[in-house]
Amino acid sequence: MADRLKGKVAVVTGAGSRGPGVGNGKAAAVLMAREGAKVLCVDLHDERAQETVDLIKSEGFEASVFGADVTRQESCRSMASAAVERYGRIDILQNNVGIPSRQTLADITEDEWDEHFVVNVRSMVMAAQSVVPHMIAAGGGAIINLSSIAAVRAYPATSTAYTVSKSAAMGLTVALAGQLGQHRIRVNAVAPGQVFTPLVAERLDEEGRQRRATSGLIKDEGNAWDIGWASVFLASDEARWITGQTLLVDAGISVTIPGGGIATLPPQRL
Numbered sequence: 001m002a003d004r005l006k007g008k009v010a011v012v013t014g015a016g017s018r019g020p021g022v023g024n025g026k027a028a029a030v031l032m033a034r035e036g037a038k039v040l041c042v043d044l045h046d047e048r049a050q051e052t053v054d055l056i057k058s059e060g061f062e063a064s065v066f067g068a069d070v071t072r073q074e075s076c077r078s079m080a081s082a083a084v085e086r087y088g089r090i091d092i093l094q095n096n097v098g099i100p101s102r103q104t105l106a107d108i109t110e111d112e113w114d115e116h117f118v119v120n121v122r123s124m125v126m127a128a129q130s131v132v133p134h135m136i137a138a139g140g141g142a143i144i145n146l147s148s149i150a151a152v153r154a155y156p157a158t159s160t161a162y163t164v165s166k167s168a169a170m171g172l173t174v175a176l177a178g179q180l181g182q183h184r185i186r187v188n189a190v191a192p193g194q195v196f197t198p199l200v201a202e203r204l205d206e207e208g209r210q211r212r213a214t215s216g217l218i219k220d221e222g223n224a225w226d227i228g229w230a231s232v233f234l235a236s237d238e239a240r241w242i243t244g245q246t247l248l249v250d251a252g253i254s255v256t257i258p259g260g261g262i263a264t265l266p267p268q269r270l
Contacts, residue, residue: 004236005032011094016047026224032231035232039061043067076127098119101159140183141186145170150162191246194213216252217255234247
């Protein structure tokens with residue numbers, strides 16, 4: 001532990017994993033706690049957040065559960081108030097809540113489309129709106145939005161709504177960075193690549209998992225801890241001069257040529 005977040009208070013939404021293993025929100029919450037932050041673990045499902053809190057406390061760090069529907073303004077206001085009541089301030093917000101889509105352009109319904117923007121984008125807006133006044137009172141802060149490699153690479157046809165919503169997360173990051181820089185509040189995004197998480201495990205067989213694991217320049221499977229460490233960096237004072245940026249954590253898949261490129265050249269040609 002390097003105490004990179006010592007004395008800070010972090011609010012992590014989507015802090016529970018939806019199945020066995022570790023999701024992005026859970027990893028971020030645990031790593032922030034290990035780095036010295038007091039963490040409010042927020043989730044729609046209390047029992048999922050409780051698992052994260054239990055892990056954090058078992059290691060001797062401080063965290064607590066708050067059940068909230070972060071797509072709702074009043075729920076987010078209650079979340080922010082709880083963080084201040086329990087820990088005295090808010091320094092970090094990690095917006096992790098999101099759902100995948102499963103409809104192609106031809107199949108998209110109004111309700112499915114709207115649901116993705118409510119869950120994947122409005123939740124970020126409502127959460128940020130609720131914590132910003134407390135960050136200003138604390139003298140600054142850091143907001144980290146979870147986007148996706150889907151925002152910059154063509155994804156499966158069924159991911160239309162997901163792709164567009166994750167692109168919106170990048171746009172929101174820029175918009176908030178522009179508004180909040182004067183208050184020393186930095187706003188950045190992390191765009192995970194083909195990481196293996198409980199959400200992914202629900203819809204992936206072993207062959208698909210292996211294909212994803214070797215899709216980037218680094219032929220190794222990414223996981224939620226990789227995303228969590230990126231969030232810790234952006235939340236820390238090490239990133240004090242970084243705002244409005246999206247950090248792609250993707251093993252280099254975003255810079256490869258589909259079907260080939262430098263990754264396939266013989267060793268003597270490198």
